[in-house]
Amino acid sequence: MSRRSSPLVALGLTSILLVLIATGPAASQGKPIRIGEINSYSGLATVYTFPYKEGISMAVKEINDAGGVLGRPIEFIFRDDKLKPDEAVKAARELVSQEKVDFLAGCISSGVGLAISAYAKEAKTLYFATHCQTSRLTWDDGHKYVAHTTNNVNQYIRALAKKAATLPYRKWAHISPDYEYGHNVWDEFIAYLKQLKPDVQVMQENWPKLGETDHSPYVTALLQSGAEAFLSSVWGAQEIAFVKQARPFGLFDKVKYISASVGNPDELDPLGKEAPIGALTPGFAWYDEGMQKRHPKLAEWVKKYEARGKKEPTLGASWGYASTYIIAEAIKRAKSAETDKVIAALGEGFELEFPWGKVVMRGCDMQAIPPQWTGIVKMNAQGKPVLGDIEETHGKDVIRSCDEVAKIRALAAEKKK
Numbered sequence: 001m002s003r004r005s006s007p008l009v010a011l012g013l014t015s016i017l018l019v020l021i022a023t024g025p026a027a028s029q030g031k032p033i034r035i036g037e038i039n040s041y042s043g044l045a046t047v048y049t050f051p052y053k054e055g056i057s058m059a060v061k062e063i064n065d066a067g068g069v070l071g072r073p074i075e076f077i078f079r080d081d082k083l084k085p086d087e088a089v090k091a092a093r094e095l096v097s098q099e100k101v102d103f104l105a106g107c108i109s110s111g112v113g114l115a116i117s118a119y120a121k122e123a124k125t126l127y128f129a130t131h132c133q134t135s136r137l138t139w140d141d142g143h144k145y146v147a148h149t150t151n152n153v154n155q156y157i158r159a160l161a162k163k164a165a166t167l168p169y170r171k172w173a174h175i176s177p178d179y180e181y182g183h184n185v186w187d188e189f190i191a192y193l194k195q196l197k198p199d200v201q202v203m204q205e206n207w208p209k210l211g212e213t214d215h216s217p218y219v220t221a222l223l224q225s226g227a228e229a230f231l232s233s234v235w236g237a238q239e240i241a242f243v244k245q246a247r248p249f250g251l252f253d254k255v256k257y258i259s260a261s262v263g264n265p266d267e268l269d270p271l272g273k274e275a276p277i278g279a280l281t282p283g284f285a286w287y288d289e290g291m292q293k294r295h296p297k298l299a300e301w302v303k304k305y306e307a308r309g310k311k312e313p314t315l316g317a318s319w320g321y322a323s324t325y326i327i328a329e330a331i332k333r334a335k336s337a338e339t340d341k342v343i344a345a346l347g348e349g350f351e352l353e354f355p356w357g358k359v360v361m362r363g364c365d366m367q368a369i370p371p372q373w374t375g376i377v378k379m380n381a382q383g384k385p386v387l388g389d390i391e392e393t394h395g396k397d398v399i400r401s402c403d404e405v406a407k408i409r410a411l412a413a414e415k416k417k
Contacts, residue, residue: 030072033337035327036095037106038088038116039131041080044211044237045108047266048316052108052131053078055320058308059328069328070335076324081107083210085115092119102337103128105327109210110134110181117146126339130323131316134184138365139405140412145339147330147346147366149323153181155395156282157188157260159372162398163280163391164189164229164258165196171203173227173255175218175242177234178207185233185260203227208234215242219249229256236261240270252276263377263387264315275385279377283387284315286356291373291390294357301355322354326361326368357394364402369395 037056039049056076064073077099081088088107095101104120104127107113113132118141120127127146129137135152172190176182186205194200204225206218212234219242222230234242239262246252257276261267263283268275285291292298305313329352331337334345349363357371375390400408 030068030070032073032075033069033103033331034099034101035074035076035103035105035128036079036092036099036101037076037130038079038081038091038095038104038112039106040083040108040112041078043083045083047236047240047270048264048314049108049131050316051266051311051314052316052320054308054311055305055313055317055322056324057320058305058317059321059324063324063328069331070337072337074324074328076105077101081109081112083109083112085109085112088112088116089119092116092123096123096125101125102339103327103342105130105323107132109179110137110184111179113137114141114180117141117143120145124339126342128323128327130327131319132181134180135188136180136184138367139400139408142365142405142409144343144347147361149326149361149368150319151370151372151395152367152399153184153188155369155399156372156374157185158192158398159374159393159395160258160260160280160282161189161192162196162393163374164231165193167229167256167280169229169256170197170199171201171226171228173202173204173206173222173225173230175206175208175215175222175230175232175234177210177212177238179210181235182207182210182233186231189231189260208238211238213238213241215245218242219246219251222251222255223249225255227255229258231258231260232262233260236267239267243271243276244274247274247276252278256280263375265312266314266316268377268385268387269312269314271385273379273383273385275377275379277377277379277385280374281377281387282372282374283390284313284318284356285373285375285387285390286313286318287386288388288390291356291392294392295355297355318354318356322352322359322368322370325352325354326359330361357392360396362402365405367399369399371395372398 079091108131110132135154257279259281263281334341360369375387378388
């Protein structure tokens with residue numbers, strides 16, 4: 001495993017509004033294509049969203065320096081939703097009606113993403129969900145005005161459950177934030193785990209609120225649950241707090257820990273020596289030698305990212321970077337920034353190569369399908385927590401089929417009648 005550079009330094013991004021647009025010839029070629037980006041730039045999500053914004057900035061500069069899209073520069077206008085659906089919808093209305101953006105994008109909270117999606121449908125404005133992960137976004141509640149540019153819960157949680165099914169555990173519990181994402185993760189995980197291992201038993205369910213700061217009652221409950229293993233889908237600063245609070249109780253030594261996110265640098269780096277060694281988890285392990293061998297362009301991308309501010313890349317950074325290029329590619333294929341034409345281009349589907357592998361933008365549900373990585377949290381020779389024993393699975397090998405999605409949508413529509 002290669003040596004990692006200095007720990008991630010949080011970006012000092014305090015303004016609510018930031019326009020990212022490259023200077024020079026490309027920026028003056030035509031009227032900017034304006035994208036209103038709404039995300040949680042305060043609170044527990046910032047370990048993901050600050051690097052995510054940096055990934056967008058990197059991609060915008062590359063695209064605009066190369067001449068933009070259709071001879072026009074791309075411009076992002078950012079708003080902070082404060083992890084609140086009503087704040088997000090308020091921002092979306094302002095961006096569409098006052099800022100006259102061409103498209104909406106963003107949002108790490110699945111609940112917030114569903115709220116923006118509902119508004120986008122009403123306003124007939126295309127929304128690129130670039131950060132949240134609920135499968136409902138493009139499946140149960142899918143419509144023509146929402147495209148999902150990152151993986152959904154179904155993909156990486158199925159990959160995780162597939163690995164978990166090989167472990168000798170049948171008695172399970174979980175701790176998940178009590179909102180859309182937490183419920184989606186647990187539903188997908190336990191359904192697929194039972195499909196692979198029918199004798200699995202659920203011993204206990206724990207539903208702390210999103211943003212909960214005191215996890216001691218849940219740690220005690222997990223220790224007393226009789227479970228042999230548990231899944232956690234708390235994330236960001238909440239996951240970091242949960243891990244730090246659980247360690248003194250010996251939770252991770254007594255019950256096998258499977259996490260939906262702790263393997264990402266966004267969480268491992270802040271945890272440092274308090275990281276949960278031995279946890280099974282997905283993660284964006286850009287530093288792994290095996291991953292860099294499979295994806296030869298990854299090391300070069302990492303150097304370019306670090307050169308921008310000597311920060312390590314994170315999962316959030318990769319999402320922001322990839323989503324920006326997917327948006328640009330959809331406009332390019334449409335040969336227009338007109339909403340209906342871009343929707344039509346997305347409906348045809350396309351593929352893009354990124355430094356970490358191929359991303360399929362599937363036409364039937366306008367859902368991105370990237371590679372997935374699962375591994376074990378370890379401490380490297382330099383005393384830094386990393387993801388090791390990595391297994392790579394492409395999302396296309398685990399995601400529900402277009403026929404299954406059609407059935408999900410039909411059932412959801414029937415329930416709404």
